[in-house]
Amino acid sequence: MVFLVIGLLTLLNLGTGFGLLALLAPLKFRQKLDPLERLLSMLGAGVLANSLLGLLLADAGVYASWLLLVGALVLAAAGFFRQSRRKEQGGSTALSSLAVPFTQWTLPGRVEYLLVALWLAGATLIYFRPHEIMWGGADAGVYINLGAYLEQQGTLVVKDELLAELPPELYPTFLRTMPDGTFFWSSGFLVTDQTGRIWPPFYHLHVVWLAAGFALGGVAGALQLTPYWALLATFAIYLVARRLLKRSPHGWWLALGAVGSLAITAIQVWFARYPTSEMLTQFLFWFGLWAFIVWGEDEYEDGTLAYLAGGAWGTTFLVRIDTFFVWIIPAVLAVYLIGEKRWQRSQLWFFAPLVILPIYATWHALVFARPYFDNIYGYALAVAWQQFWWLLPIMGLAGLLGLVLLRRGGLFTLLTRFWGTGRYLILIGGVALALYAWFLRPRLGSALEYVNPWDNVTVQQWNHMNLRHLGWYMSAPAVFLAIAGALRLWWDLQRRTWAMVFLGTIFALFYLWNIRSNGIHMYALRRYVPIVIPFFVLSAILLFDWLLQRSQTIYRLAGWLLLMVWLAGIAWTSRGFLSQTNYQTMPAQFESLVAQFPENAIFLFNQARPVDLGDHLSVPLNLIYGKHAFTVQNLTGPQADLLMQTLARWQEEGWEIYWVELSEPNPSPLAPENLSFESTFELRFTVLESTYDRKPVNIQSILWTADIYRLLPLSQP
Known part of the structure; x- marks a missing residue:
């Protein structure tokens, strides 16, 4: 496969x-x-x-x-x-x-190709052991299920004819109520009207590729897509590193060491196997950065390179909702090209995709994922206004001054004049922020609790521990070496590095300030995967290269020693993450379970918890296997008679109804004589534990089990 x-x-x-x-x-x-x-x-x-x-x-x-x-x-x-x-x-x-070929190679090109091929083979062995997630209630499983549904139905919007015929009075029974009065069918899947349409969360380019994987090999094929993107992403990062190091005597072998250490970094490995959108984003960003660097070396003239850079970065807007910081690069570049009177028509091939594709992404979100779009950007705007309203006048004045200077041709002269002072401020500020985030912020902060808008579950954020948490998965020395490398890149900012340094720093600062996710480590840390982790790795490697090129022996010895410390820290913190694969055999077990029931089956999960087994199983039952499945609650009261009438009507229409009784059920209007015991199902697998306040190390054995009953004809005594 x-x-x-x-x-x-x-x-x-x-x-x-x-x-x-x-x-x-x-x-x-x-x-x-x-x-x-x-x-x-x-x-x-x-x-x-x-x-x-x-x-x-x-x-x-x-x-x-x-x-x-x-x-x-x-x-x-x-x-x-x-x-x-x-x-x-x-x-x-x-x-x-x-x-x-490059003339700067210190060894014949064929040696490099051989080593790159061996490295790709090794990365394949590491990455292509995907976590076999296919259950609902979490982002990874939702993506897989949407991909399967898209391949089979050709559309992103889930349509359920039983939901369309359901009396609105039963919505609180078959759906869960949101604080704003709307409903959700399962975690993340919203119901906003009475047409039977279920709106999926997220942006959906990743879903499109998962659909292609599903077409090749079912769920197993879809699960291979994330490792595939990880493989391509590390290949792109290697070529970025080699471009940045092409004037170095250490050249491509140090670039190979960079992606070698990245390939075994715990967070990189984990999310190379986890079917969310981070790895596709990582590939698009670093492929775009490679094209941007080459385009810059061509004096920003070649239109095809411009398109590859702008098209790749513009496409990230179709994958994720949080890539808007990418706009900083075209904004700065446009100011430079206009101010230096170097504007050419061919450069539109870079800027046009970065305008057209985000507009398309916004339209797509407003049509197919409006609640998701409103929630993310509504939160971002609220936070920005609460904490940065005082910056708006300052930014406005700075922008006005910049336009005046740009018009007069003095903007970059002014920036160059003040850069000598500015880089000292960046160096001092960077050191102060790193020390604060590592030593002081964990002592001053505390966990924040909030209600997840997708399932009404209370979760925690541990933002005050963000840098410490990152150190748990890279090692503390590796984190500080990466920060030191990033500050050195700021000190010696160049045409080849400025885009990577700008975006890497901005994304790192943003997510280290507020990771905007629940506190479970091996869920929240994916925020760093597309840009921050590779940026940290390359920053450290470029620092080692700088030390190794010094004429003084002490610097070269320090470079080798720090490189060894870096590799040892990365390898040590990755223990356990290379070997563990979550939810092994789950697709096969689920396939065996579904095969026991007829095509006309309806599954009703009697579930009291906000998110539980009903959410996990109803999503693949519906989206992959075409079964109708609902998690039911509020079963007694005024709507009980209407519920019984609806169930009887479904039976008359030829549906077989299966009642799944979970460990903590709701009170039910069904009498024991209405139910015929069918079986007790069991799904068994192992997972890495979910933790908030420490690095996960233990492997847990999970058992999902419930009793399944067939609903007898309601007219039967």
């Missing part, structure tokens, strides 16, 4: 990328790239094209994975035709200029 998914998805993206780059050849794709970068450019271009096509099909309600294959074949054929015409005309092809 692993090699099937890797092979077919890679061929799909390579074919699409080949065609797209061949068609973009008239845009003067002149930059000299070596074969590894050629491979990444085609893979990345293919991912961008297939992502946009897939999401457009999903939004139109006509998604099918085979249509992605058709699109790839059409683009590949068009690209092949275009290349043939260019060869006949005696011109260079879109890809022929990409095979020029």
